[in-house]
Amino acid sequence: MTCDLNRTDDQRQILDAATAMLAAHYPVARLREPRTDSMAALAEFGGFLLAASEEDGGAGFTLVEEALLHVRLGHHLVSPRAVAGALACRLAARQAEPALAERIAAGAAEVCPALPHGDGHLLIDAEGAALALAFEGRRLSLIELGGTAPEPVAGLGHGGIATSRLAPGRGRRIAEGDDRACLTADLLVSAQLLGIAEAARDLAVDYAQTRRQFGKPIGAFQAIKHHCANMGLQAEMLSAQLDMAAIAARDGRDDAAFQVAALRRLAPRAALFNTRTAIQVHGGIGFSAEADIHHYLKQAHVLIRLGEPAPLLDLPAALAPRTNRPRRTPCASP
Amino acid sequence: MRLDITEDDECFRRAARDWLADNVPAAPAPYDGQPARDYALDWLATCHAGGWSGLGWPREYGGQGAPGEKLILWYEEYVRARAPSVLDCTFVAVNHAGPTLIALGSDAQKAFHLPRILEGRSVWCQGFSEPGAGSDLASLAATGRVEGDEIVVNGQKIWTSFADIADYQELLIRTDPDQDRHRGLSWVICDMTAPGITVRPIRNMAGVTHFAEVFYDDVRIPLSNVVGGLHDGWRTAMTTLGFERRTAAMGVQLALSIKVEDLIARAEPAPGSATAERLADLRAEAAALRAMTYRTVFRDSATSSDGSLMRLVFAELAQRIAQASMDILGAEALTDTPPTHDYLEAYSETIAGGTAEIQRNIIAERILGLPRS
Ligand SMILES: Cc1cc2nc3c(=O)[nH]c(=O)nc-3n(C[C@H](O)[C@H](O)[C@H](O)COP(=O)(O)OP(=O)(O)OC[C@H]3O[C@@H](n4cnc5c(N)ncnc54)[C@H](O)[C@@H]3O)c2cc1C
Numbered sequence: 001m002t003c004d005l006n007r008t009d010d011q012r013q014i015l016d017a018a019t020a021m022l023a024a025h026y027p028v029a030r031l032r033e034p035r036t037d038s039m040a041a042l043a044e045f046g047g048f049l050l051a052a053s054e055e056d057g058g059a060g061f062t063l064v065e066e067a068l069l070h071v072r073l074g075h076h077l078v079s080p081r082a083v084a085g086a087l088a089c090r091l092a093a094r095q096a097e098p099a100l101a102e103r104i105a106a107g108a109a110e111v112c113p114a115l116p117h118g119d120g121h122l123l124i125d126a127e128g129a130a131l132a133l134a135f136e137g138r139r140l141s142l143i144e145l146g147g148t149a150p151e152p153v154a155g156l157g158h159g160g161i162a163t164s165r166l167a168p169g170r171g172r173r174i175a176e177g178d179d180r181a182c183l184t185a186d187l188l189v190s191a192q193l194l195g196i197a198e199a200a201r202d203l204a205v206d207y208a209q210t211r212r213q214f215g216k217p218i219g220a221f222q223a224i225k226h227h228c229a230n231m232g233l234q235a236e237m238l239s240a241q242l243d244m245a246a247i248a249a250r251d252g253r254d255d256a257a258f259q260v261a262a263l264r265r266l267a268p269r270a271a272l273f274n275t276r277t278a279i280q281v282h283g284g285i286g287f288s289a290e291a292d293i294h295h296y297l298k299q300a301h302v303l304i305r306l307g308e309p310a311p312l313l314d315l316p317a318a319l320a321p322r323t324n325r326p327r328r329t330p331c332a333s334p
Numbered sequence: 335m336r337l338d339i340t341e342d343d344e345c346f347r348r349a350a351r352d353w354l355a356d357n358v359p360a361a362p363a364p365y366d367g368q369p370a371r372d373y374a375l376d377w378l379a380t381c382h383a384g385g386w387s388g389l390g391w392p393r394e395y396g397g398q399g400a401p402g403e404k405l406i407l408w409y410e411e412y413v414r415a416r417a418p419s420v421l422d423c424t425f426v427a428v429n430h431a432g433p434t435l436i437a438l439g440s441d442a443q444k445a446f447h448l449p450r451i452l453e454g455r456s457v458w459c460q461g462f463s464e465p466g467a468g469s470d471l472a473s474l475a476a477t478g479r480v481e482g483d484e485i486v487v488n489g490q491k492i493w494t495s496f497a498d499i500a501d502y503q504e505l506l507i508r509t510d511p512d513q514d515r516h517r518g519l520s521w522v523i524c525d526m527t528a529p530g531i532t533v534r535p536i537r538n539m540a541g542v543t544h545f546a547e548v549f550y551d552d553v554r555i556p557l558s559n560v561v562g563g564l565h566d567g568w569r570t571a572m573t574t575l576g577f578e579r580r581t582a583a584m585g586v587q588l589a590l591s592i593k594v595e596d597l598i599a600r601a602e603p604a605p606g607s608a609t610a611e612r613l614a615d616l617r618a619e620a621a622a623l624r625a626m627t628y629r630t631v632f633r634d635s636a637t638s639s640d641g642s643l644m645r646l647v648f649a650e651l652a653q654r655i656a657q658a659s660m661d662i663l664g665a666e667a668l669t670d671t672p673p674t675h676d677y678l679e680a681y682s683e684t685i686a687g688g689t690a691e692i693q694r695n696i697i698a699e700r701i702l703g704l705p706r707s
Contacts, residue, residue, distance in 0.1 A: 225698035240625035331345035
């Protein structure tokens with residue numbers, strides 16, 4: 001069969017390994033104490049080099065596996081430094097800075113995301129970061145922070161997100177992204193949003209099976225069932241589109257830009273819908289800082305701001321899959 | 335995970351595209367009645383003569399045994415050519431009656447019916463729903479009394495699409511009066527010309543007589559018309575619904591992308607306008623529905639519950655597209671045009687074939703594992 005959307009054995013293995021690594025180093029319970037994730041464990045796992053070629057120290061996987069890894073990172077609410085780092089490696093490599101790319105991939109240089117904010121930038125999880133990856137509309141740049149000291153500002157939800165301000169003109173732009181980098185950014189950000197949408201669904205479904213009212217699990221009530229079904233729907237649509245977009249991007253198919261733009265348009269909606277609905281399914285505890293669900297909502301808000309989606313109506317509509325190989329023999333007449 | 339097609343597939347696509355370009359009828363399909371029947375059977379016969387009918391059916395039953403790649407390519411080309419909607423009066427026969435017979439029918443049933451279906455010589459309808467049994471299909475009350483080698487049927491069906499123009503019916507009746515709910519039912523082939531059958535067409539809100547009430551007054555059906563075992567009709571019915579909710583819907587689902595493209599072309603929205611944003615959302619959702627359709631074809635784990643997910647995404651998206659199409663029309667929205675007709679027809683999407691609420695129950699209970707209510 002030339003079309004096959006099953007996960008391969010290799011994919012299952014790398015995802016199982018990722019799940020184990022994430023459970024050990026990035027358990028969601030860690031978020032109950034505010035601290036900034038180090039990328040060391042992810043780097044050691046090879047998370048930044050998954051799609052790199054074997055000469056470049058990669059494991060011979062592709063953008064598809066990297067996207068699937070980022071879905072898992074979304075489940076674990078790993079700091080958006082992971083997306084920033086994955087992109088920064090590519091920008092540095094493209095700018096002929098192999099040493100810098102290696103340091104980022106090894107977790108020796110940490111990269112935080114930066115968003116336009118007033119005349120300067122708002123940095124996310126900047127503690128100890130040497131570099132920032134700026135998402136400005138559809139432009140990506142790598143900024144060396146050098147000795148600049150970003151000024152902490154209170155983050156969303158009374159410190160729920162670690163934000164700081166980089167004054168205008170501080171830092172030095174050392175590399176710029178191209179279209180391919182933007183496509184990768186959209187794919188990885190969307191993959192993480194899918195992880196959040198799935199995790200929110202799973203949290204809500206688990207809670208609906210255990211929390212009892214009126215003598216039965218709340219999941220036996222149809223209003224709750226339908227909330228859960230709606231979350232299932234959002235996650236499934238997004239996950240199918242992620243496969244489609246990742247495959248198109250990996251294979252350099254001519255509908256890649258369209259598939260990724262459609263994905264990036266759907267991802268914020270699915271993540272916000274599912275986190276919002278999951279809070280509702282949890283009732284009072286869902287509104288408390290004690291439950292984990294609000295972390296998913298806030299992380300979704302961060303990820304959504306990482307770059308703007310490409311204008312979907314400007315792209316030619318996708319067609320059915322076609323062969324990437326030029327024809328060698330003419331078709332036999334029917 | 336890959337979506338590569340071979341050169342051979344590419345030739346298949348080219349052949350499909352060329353054939354469709356030469357053969358898709360220029361006139362739009364009539365909405366109902368005998369003209370709708372003639373048009374649909376003509377088109378199916380044309381497809382058959384061209385070698386394009388029964389692509390997904392096994393070869394031993396006159397089909398082409400085409401793999402998923404070819405089915406997808408065929409339907410992609412089919413909708414791209416704006417060929418007649420696959421949801422016409424041949425849909426039941428080709429997409430679920432035929433496959434049900436292939437799965438559970440007797441040799442005689444297969445030998446008689448399958449060629450008639452593929453060659454565009456018979457129309458089938460589905461007699462499941464009753465006035466008292468809609469979402470709760472298992473509560474159906476139409477009875478079949480076994481007398482010698484015949485079953486004598488009494489009762490009523492309703493909402494039977496194309497009953498007025500059908501030759502045969504998938505008829506679900508209670509043959510064992512001592513059993514209730516899912517037990518004691520039988521799925522039989524009912525000849526719509528049999529004495530004792532009265533068909534009373536019902537006009538729908540779009541002004542079309544698409545479905546009908548069917549009354550059975552001592553209708554005699556040979557026992558040999560039972561499909562899948564006497565009193566074992568629920569299993570047969572679930573087989574039928576499984577086909578209906580899965581690959582049968584491929585052509586209908588892929589057609590939505592084309593509807594969105596046509597709508598964008600017609601609307602010419604100003605960049606950044608609210609209409610542009612809305613159309614971009616629809617375009618993205620249609621892409622995702624397409625991706626889900628591919629998943630059900632190219633992933634082994636797809637089940638009929640996954641069909642519920644897809645069916646629901648499809649139904650609600652079809653309604654949003656129809657609504658958007660209505661909204662951009664201006665005063666023309668009040669006239670009888672194809673978009674306004676489609677808009678009204680779209681109200682049925684979340685009702686027919688299992689309501690949206692029932693699909694959500696299925697998703698919650700069978701996919702997510704929440705307790706049965
Ligand atoms: C265009 C069209 C074509 C059709 N063609 C055919 C056909 O060819 N053959 C055939 O057999 N049937 C056909 N049907 C019938 C269709 O299958 C039924 O209409 C459908 O199953 C719903 O049944 P009902 O109309 O009795 O509604 P009801 O079951 O009475 O439902 C009424 C409302 O109650 C809700 N409801 C019911 N039960 C529950 C529940 N457990 N939880 C939550 N909400 C619930 C429903 O979702 C709906 O909103 C067709 C219907 C339409 C609209």
